[in-house]
Amino acid sequence: MTSYQSGIIAEPSSDAFFVTLNLLPEHLSNFKRALAAFPNTITQVQQDFEQAQLHAAVGFSKLIWSKLDSQQPKELALFPDLQGPEMTITSTDVDMVLHIRAMRHDAAFELSRRLFALVKDCVQLVEEVTCFIYKDSRDLTGFVDGTENPQGEQRKAVALVSEEDANFANGSYLNLMRFSHDLDKWQQQDLKTQEDTYGRTKEDNEEYPAAEKSVHAHTKRTSLKDAQGKSIEILRQSMPYGSLTDQGLMFASYSKSPTNFNLMLESMILGDEQGNTDHLMKYTEAKTAQAFFVPATEWFLKFQA
Numbered sequence: 001m002t003s004y005q006s007g008i009i010a011e012p013s014s015d016a017f018f019v020t021l022n023l024l025p026e027h028l029s030n031f032k033r034a035l036a037a038f039p040n041t042i043t044q045v046q047q048d049f050e051q052a053q054l055h056a057a058v059g060f061s062k063l064i065w066s067k068l069d070s071q072q073p074k075e076l077a078l079f080p081d082l083q084g085p086e087m088t089i090t091s092t093d094v095d096m097v098l099h100i101r102a103m104r105h106d107a108a109f110e111l112s113r114r115l116f117a118l119v120k121d122c123v124q125l126v127e128e129v130t131c132f133i134y135k136d137s138r139d140l141t142g143f144v145d146g147t148e149n150p151q152g153e154q155r156k157a158v159a160l161v162s163e164e165d166a167n168f169a170n171g172s173y174l175n176l177m178r179f180s181h182d183l184d185k186w187q188q189q190d191l192k193t194q195e196d197t198y199g200r201t202k203e204d205n206e207e208y209p210a211a212e213k214s215v216h217a218h219t220k221r222t223s224l225k226d227a228q229g230k231s232i233e234i235l236r237q238s239m240p241y242g243s244l245t246d247q248g249l250m251f252a253s254y255s256k257s258p259t260n261f262n263l264m265l266e267s268m269i270l271g272d273e274q275g276n277t278d279h280l281m282k283y284t285e286a287k288t289a290q291a292f293f294v295p296a297t298e299w300f301l302k303f304q305a
Contacts, residue, residue: 059292
């Protein structure tokens, strides 16, 4: 039985690093050998920081997958391009992602540093984003993030591939986006406008009754059901990031199928049959849009000499 990478379903952390990389093709052989060392390196650093709740999820995109494995996850695809009235999504797919998180910044930094050191001569660093918990798990807009996340064992049921793709069981599809917020514009809106935009109260985090939600509310546009009337779910592992000149959200979605995320994104950006879109998108901009598969831990061992 394969084991999943712990960063997929672990509970929220206080600190995170998102590192995206592109392979230098002439170094493919060395890159593969370096990947074989990832599981042991992760375990070693976790042991060095036993109380830090240190976790990792390492994923690869369709751009690189065929260079690493003759078999491919059934639903692995590039990030979709979408154009809506409030936002245009343009794929910025890269080869690889490191999602490292912990309850201590130094632990997350050390694991990020150690994993990058293994591959740094084989890759180009695309982006490095450091994230943090804000207040009681709020986005920088001031609203609680991830309220509807699955809990307990349901996190595994939502996030991990199972018998539908047995060759890649306990892997997960990761969709990653960096949203840069226009906080000045957002903060100019009165409280009622902000709450209507989310469909939830700001201070108490109480969701509006369905009948009182705007068709443009974020909670309306992301609350979808399948043909059997069952809620479509994803596991969000999103966190705020920020500097003095750029603030926003690293949106990270894990799911056993990328279809769930894609349906939510289309509902937000393209809208419903009447064209009702997510008005939260008026206050942010998608700077990156990337899709990955995060394989089971044992997948890395195939690269051992």
